Amino acid sequence: MxxxxWSLQPTVEDHRIQRAINARFIMNNDLSRILPDTQDSVLPYCIWYPAVADWQTYVELARxxxxxxxxxARACIVADYKTVYDELxxxxxxxLIAEARDSPNPHYLRDLERKAAERGGVVSDDSPEWKRNTRKHMFEPTTTSLYKDVSNLIADTEFGWAYDGVVANTSxxxxxxxxPDELKQKDFVDLGELCELWHGY
Structure with missing residues (x-):
């Protein structure tokens, strides 16, 4: 949602926000925003978290x-879409190798290691660190800090790698x-107080 x-706002100039919009639409199997003239700068990298698209969506996206x-290809490893991955x-x-190592299907790692060996063991390694965080390490952060009013709070910057290296913690x-509203009587409730409130609720 x-x-x-965001997609309905009159102007969204920030490429990070445009990438986030496009990523979510792709994961929802909607490629209406991805046209031949769509600039690469607004194309997301992470298109498999928090959801994977249908294999046909990924085929069409690559086309x-x-x-x-x-x-x-990374999304296909995560979703175990072997046929689509092979065709790519x-x-x-x-x-890709990091994701393949975490995949329960050994096919992907074998394929990538074979290709690397054919190239003399050379593997492209110019990607930023956040790209090497695999799906099994991605999660939505949680909090035990309950605020009465969150309208002026800024998103936490502790967790930032899940969405193309952009912070997205609004836990x-x-x-x-x-x-419930009755638990939000104070401006702030910490972990200890929150646990006590839950026991009495």
Whole structure:
């Protein structure tokens, strides 16, 4: 819903926000925003978290934007779309190899290691560190700090690698939305107080 809301705003010039919108639309199997003239600067890398798209979406995405091939290959490893992955014939890079190592299907790692060996053991390693964080290490952060008013709080910067290297921790907003109003009487409730309140609730 957040991505849809952003997509309806009159002007969104920040490429990071445009990438986030496009990522969510892709994961929802909607490629209407990915056109032949869509600039690479607004194309996301992470298109498999928090959800994976249907395999046909990834096939069409790679057809429309060949520059997305590595990202689509990564999504195929995460989703275990072996046939689509094989058809892409992606180049081995450190990010793909990291994901393949965590995959329960050994096919991907064997394929990438074979390709790397054919190239003399050379693997592209120019990707930023956040690209090497695999799906099994991605999670939505949680909090035990309950605020009465979250309207002026700034998103936490502790967790920033999950969404193309951009911070996206709004767990304090989610707890505020979920908690009953009677628990939000104070301006701030910490972990200890929160546990006591839950026992009495």
């Amino acid at each position: 957040f991505a849809k809301w 429309r934007k060949p520059s997305m091939k590595q990202s689509v 014939n992606a180049e081995p890079d450190s990010s 304090f907003v989610e707890l505020n939305v979920c908690a």
